[in-house]
Amino acid sequence: MKKTLFDKVWDSHVVSSVSNGPDILYIDKHLIHEVTSPQAFNVLEEKNIPLFRPNQVVATADHNVPTENQHLPIQDALSRKQVTQLTKNCESHGVTLYGLGHPYQGIVHVIGPELGITQPGMTMVCGDSHTSTHGAFGTIAFGIGTSQVAQVFASQCVLVGKPKSMRVSVSGDLHPDVQPKDVILYIISKLGTDAGTGHFVEFAGSVFEQMSMEGRMTVCNMSIEMGARGGMIAPDQITFDYVSGREFAPKGHELEQKIAYWKTLPTDKGASFDTEFEFDAADIRPMITYGTNPGMGIKIGESIPELDDASFIKSLNYMGLKAGTNMLNLPISHVFIGSCTNSRIEDFRAAASYVKGKQKSPSVSALIVPGSQQVAKQIVAEGLDRIFEEAGFVLRQPGCSACLAMNDDKIPAEAYCVSTSNRNFEGRQGQGARTLLASPVTAAAAAVAGKIIDVSHPNGKI
Amino acid sequence: MEKFDILESSMVPLTVENVDTDQIIPARFLKATDRNGFGKNLFRDWRYTADNQPKADFILNNPSFSGSILVAGNNFGCGSSREHAAWALADYGFKVVISSFFADIFRGNALNNGILPIQVTPDELKQLFEVIETNPGTKAKIDLEAQQLQVIGSNISVNFELNDYKKMCLINGYDDIDYLINQKEAIEAFEQNRS
Ligand code: SF4
Numbered sequence: 001m002k003k004t005l006f007d008k009v010w011d012s013h014v015v016s017s018v019s020n021g022p023d024i025l026y027i028d029k030h031l032i033h034e035v036t037s038p039q040a041f042n043v044l045e046e047k048n049i050p051l052f053r054p055n056q057v058v059a060t061a062d063h064n065v066p067t068e069n070q071h072l073p074i075q076d077a078l079s080r081k082q083v084t085q086l087t088k089n090c091e092s093h094g095v096t097l098y099g100l101g102h103p104y105q106g107i108v109h110v111i112g113p114e115l116g117i118t119q120p121g122m123t124m125v126c127g128d129s130h131t132s133t134h135g136a137f138g139t140i141a142f143g144i145g146t147s148q149v150a151q152v153f154a155s156q157c158v159l160v161g162k163p164k165s166m167r168v169s170v171s172g173d174l175h176p177d178v179q180p181k182d183v184i185l186y187i188i189s190k191l192g193t194d195a196g197t198g199h200f201v202e203f204a205g206s207v208f209e210q211m212s213m214e215g216r217m218t219v220c221n222m223s224i225e226m227g228a229r230g231g232m233i234a235p236d237q238i239t240f241d242y243v244s245g246r247e248f249a250p251k252g253h254e255l256e257q258k259i260a261y262w263k264t265l266p267t268d269k270g271a272s273f274d275t276e277f278e279f280d281a282a283d284i285r286p287m288i289t290y291g292t293n294p295g296m297g298i299k300i301g302e303s304i305p306e307l308d309d310a311s312f313i314k315s316l317n318y319m320g321l322k323a324g325t326n327m328l329n330l331p332i333s334h335v336f337i338g339s340c341t342n343s344r345i346e347d348f349r350a351a352a353s354y355v356k357g358k359q360k361s362p363s364v365s366a367l368i369v370p371g372s373q374q375v376a377k378q379i380v381a382e383g384l385d386r387i388f389e390e391a392g393f394v395l396r397q398p399g400c401s402a403c404l405a406m407n408d409d410k411i412p413a414e415a416y417c418v419s420t421s422n423r424n425f426e427g428r429q430g431q432g433a434r435t436l437l438a439s440p441v442t443a444a445a446a447a448v449a450g451k452i453i454d455v456s457h458p459n460g461k462i
Numbered sequence: 463m464e465k466f467d468i469l470e471s472s473m474v475p476l477t478v479e480n481v482d483t484d485q486i487i488p489a490r491f492l493k494a495t496d497r498n499g500f501g502k503n504l505f506r507d508w509r510y511t512a513d514n515q516p517k518a519d520f521i522l523n524n525p526s527f528s529g530s531i532l533v534a535g536n537n538f539g540c541g542s543s544r545e546h547a548a549w550a551l552a553d554y555g556f557k558v559v560i561s562s563f564f565a566d567i568f569r570g571n572a573l574n575n576g577i578l579p580i581q582v583t584p585d586e587l588k589q590l591f592e593v594i595e596t597n598p599g600t601k602a603k604i605d606l607e608a609q610q611l612q613v614i615g616s617n618i619s620v621n622f623e624l625n626d627y628k629k630m631c632l633i634n635g636y637d638d639i640d641y642l643i644n645q646k647e648a649i650e651a652f653e654q655n656r657s
Contacts (some may be wrong), residue, residue, distance in 0.1 A: 154643055
């Protein structure tokens with residue numbers, strides 16, 4: 001039978017199936033962080049059971065850490081307790097931790113790939129919905145709740161029904177100013193936030209074949225925003241080149257063997273999907289969201305739709321925006337470039353190349369938060385730090401930061417923030433904050449102009 | 463986990479669509495290291511003003527509506543995987559959530575915490591909202607064994623889906639973790655076979 005990439009990886013990880021119920025799916029790598037793991041460690045202690053495969057668990061502290069003075073004790077008592085608890089739990093259960101101060105620390109979905117922990121054909125889980133990011137490698141990666149974190153601790157497996165399959169193809173040539181973030185925001189704006197429910201999505205077509213690994217990660221990262229459990233892209237030479245040579249990647253003969261296996265993973269010609277969508281790359285332009293779910297996105301310059309729907313109107317009221325108007329020239333006061341969607345080196349290169357030689361608008365606070373210590377180091381090595389600092393941007397230390405505003409990096413009520421993160425929910429970036437999701441270049445351009453501009457439009461290029 | 467068999471309760475209608483987990487429990491309340499006490503911050507920013515005054519127009523602050531069944535708009539529980547959302551609902555006292563659509567991770571988290579997510583059609587959801595709003599004390603009876611939801615004093619009756627395994631877990635109060643621990647031999651054999 002012809003199989004999809006998803007089928008191949010899934011089927012090779014099924015230990016057994018519960019009759020008329022879920023599969024027992026074996027998990028190769030389990031990533032954990034301070035916020036969704038403590039209650040799971042408590043379960044092990046309450047039940048007095050050991051952590052089954054500590055070598056397959058990797059921990060970091062990212063969600064709830066400050067992005068300044070990481071060498072000092074964390075000031076907020078509750079946050080400090082949570083991070084300390086993670087350290088203690090990892091020590092007593094033999095789990096490798098890349099905590100604050102470690103050169104490998106960073107956002108869990110940034111460090112997995114950059115350390116070579118993430119590899120094609122694997123199954124990966126983490127108590128975080130954006131685990132879908134790792135699907136860029138042809139990996140089945142999905143977010144789980146804390147009860148399931150405990151289950152993986154106890155058995156290295158999860159009980160989960162096999163999702164349906166969906167393929168989203170985008171072919172043709174992208175407009176030169178279109179970024180991977182625009183591609184995924186465009187797809188979600190067309191399909192809606194529940195189109196993927198119950199599905200695993202494969203992104204296919206020439207646009208993804210030509211995209212860099214970092215771009216693919218941005219796309220797969222947001223598959224959860226279309227409701228899917230995860231997204232995947234077939235591994236190819238770009239993937240193999242990215243993985244080769246990384247710290248925990250296979251080496252030498254083992255790598256050759258793995259690559260031979262990884263080459264068998266792409267979807268067979270003629271394999272069928274439960275659902276299929278196709279888009280033309282030429283239709284995509286830089287995108288921005290105007291509402292309080294990631295499906296509420298438009299091309300910059302397009303008008304906000306007019307819908308007679310209570311939830312839609314509630315959302316626009318929260319955002320302080322009007323149906324039928326467009327967002328061009330909307331004054332903004334905050335810019336956040338970071339999060340597991342867009343905090344890799346290519347994102348900062350793209351932003352810096354726009355910012356170089358310009359100044360941010362005096363009315364804007366612009367925050368740059370690298371996804372990991374390694375990205376932070378690279379920013380300095382390439383001199384991007386000077387470009388940002390000379391332009392008046394503030395460069396911070398790695399963490400989730402204003403993506404979910406658990407730490408002090410909060411956006412004030414009613415302020416507009418152009419953010420490269422993945423969620424524009426009410427209050428996500430701080431109580432009352434108004435988030436406009438966009439690419440790193442659009443965010444950088446907004447910081448410079450002090451308002452929304454279209455970088456793909458000739459007048460947008462100042 | 464508590465056993466679930468038959469539940470009879472009045473309902474709380476939350477007509478908003480796309481209720482995401484950040485609304486159910488905002489991130490700033492995720493700093494706890496145990497799973498208790500989240501109920502007081504359930505829907506925090508819809509329930510209270512910034513200076514902690516109850517907002518009169520929010521449904522949980524309306525004394526006409528109470529009960530352990532939450533009836534919510536389409537696509538409930540989208541967003542993050544935080545199980546704190548399910549803990550907050552359970553801690554507040556909800557045992558059932560009815561909607562025309564649930565996000566996958568939320569559905570799993572709810573079931574793992576003894577909360578039954580019942581998916582109805584958009585039409586059925588509309589009817590439910592109508593009867594509750596016309597008559598706030600309206601009760602529903604949920605019979606898990608029969609997989610049936612009945613609105614008492616009306617002709618609304620829905621047969622809902624639930625896979626046999628999850629049904630068995632809820633009825634008996636079993637957790638997935640116990641099931642998996644019992645599979646250890648099979649899991650070890652699987653590991654052996656693939657290496
Ligand atoms: S950056 Fe944001 S979305 Fe990504 S893991 Fe952190 S909190 Fe979650």
